[in-house]
Amino acid sequence: MRGVVMHGPGDVSVEERERPQIVVPSDAIIRVPASCICGSDLWPYRGIAEMSWPTPMGHEYVGIVEEVGDAVSTIKPGQFVIGSFFASDNTCEICQAGYQTHCVQRQPGAATGAQSEFVRIPLADGTLVATPGEPDPELIPSLLAASDVLGTGWFAAVAAQAGPGKTVAVVGDGAVGLLGVLAAQQLGAERIIAMSRHEPRQKLAREFGATDIVEERGDEGVARVKELTGGLGAHSVVEAVGTEESMRQAIRSTRPGGHVGYVGVFHDVALPVEELFFSGINLHGGPAPVRRFLPEFIDLIWNRRIDPGKVFDLELPLDQAAPGYDAMDTRQAIKVLLRS
């Protein structure tokens, strides 16, 4: 089968690889008609995150179940399924509390790399959620978005306690930030401030429910958010970048007692506790427990109430993964879908 392998920073190729097999009885093998490239795949691509080479890439997927291990009881061959970047048993106390990304049995979800024709999924019963039937082809991008980027933006909005009567600000106009806007809108936020200086992303933010756009960054961006909120700051702020500057901007844009939901993946950033302490904000985030939200996402997408697949502005065949990485790295594309 064909699959994407990264050999070092900037070095991605599509290669013939061995088709994955059931390893333990709780595994499933799925055929992957569509996967995608994640903003976090760019960290090793840019040489910022360490990784051992070569590494099969991809952790976002939808697919048709090909085969299941003997211990798998709810997931069946032929089903169309969605999973996420961590496999979880969905039964332990942590999973039951809604934090499946911290499951006591957690392990990589797409064990053999999802940017590939087939992938092995551990803990299939806990990890995978089946759709009500075979999806219409036009639903595939949105269902694929549910695998990570929608779940991550949604979790950030939930962590920021977006909801009725609230003003929500979103720092970051990547796919996660844009879907944070969509989530805030779905959660009933009164006002949604998208922070973006890129016209096509501003447009999508407005489609997803943004009521205000702030182009300024850093302390100027903070000042604009305060201006828009009677000097107090937003109730809820989504941090969807993962740099020291974006985190500082998020914290300073939040009113005392307000909530920052942060999902950007940080590398070597230290937060001065004194500033955090005197800000009086609530901080919550981390790797999003996408599994918690999958049944709701499938329902919303199936009934065409949300269209998160709009974040895919470039679609390529799997064999063209390398130019896909390049397009995301150079911000020519918001998010790239790979068809196999």
Add this chain to the structure above:
Amino acid sequence: MRGVVMHGPGDVSVEERERPQIVVPSDAIIRVPASCICGSDLWPYRGIAEMSWPTPMGHEYVGIVEEVGDAVSTIKPGQFVIGSFFASDNTCEICQAGYQTHCVQRQPGAATGAQSEFVRIPLADGTLVATPGEPDPELIPSLLAASDVLGTGWFAAVAAQAGPGKTVAVVGDGAVGLLGVLAAQQLGAERIIAMSRHEPRQKLAREFGATDIVEERGDEGVARVKELTGGLGAHSVVEAVGTEESMRQAIRSTRPGGHVGYVGVFHDVALPVEELFFSGINLHGGPAPVRRFLPEFIDLIWNRRIDPGKVFDLELPLDQAAPGYDAMDTRQAIKVLLRS
């Protein structure tokens, strides 16, 4: 009148000072029968926090209203009142949300220093809460504790979402940590782990509701908390110290999705965001909005349902403030009450 003045690290004296006057019409002047020394007073005493010298000391107080400005309408001369370390209008949007320490008009609560015979309180109507009548003398220590140290421990427990069914761990066995134990017990926590290696403090923690004592610190303390919680960590952790080590211990003792309430005052501590991110915890804290809780505290103390005044294990006349500071600095006393 007599009042405590700090002239530099380790240098505290009681001096004849000018009696405070009404400065703006929203002020009140109160006579202070009892004040106390705060753990945070030890930061400048130890030369860790910067301060301009000389500085009148003290921000915890109860007292009898002597005089009010023309704009004060609810607080009246003769009332017995409690306030806290920040003055607040209690009407702005931030106050109404329960974050009076971040009031848009906030300013120091005991403007002229509370370790004194008289003190000027700004924004008297918003800041002060009157008791139902003149308190019995034995209630004075508990009412005084409500002014800061009870409110701070209580806020930490609320921020950590202590409540029914929860296991709460408390890092720090100073007065704030001990009252965090009391708060967790009042909030209905199922199990309360006090982290302390000092026998008299362990005893008080048990009186306040601790069900378990952990003597280990740092990573060993974390391991003990995990042992006591099925390997998962506590649901709620109170951080009541304010050092890098205690914060790390608090974060690592908390299960994913759990809550850390932190009220220790930090100096030059930086938090690695990566560890925080992957911990999946909620973090909330800062200067406690004591004013939010004062009516409830007065009710609980007046009806003798809680006795937070037990944290005062040394009582001295105001003139003996210097040995009082020394006793707290050398940990011979948990907390010192000063009678004037």
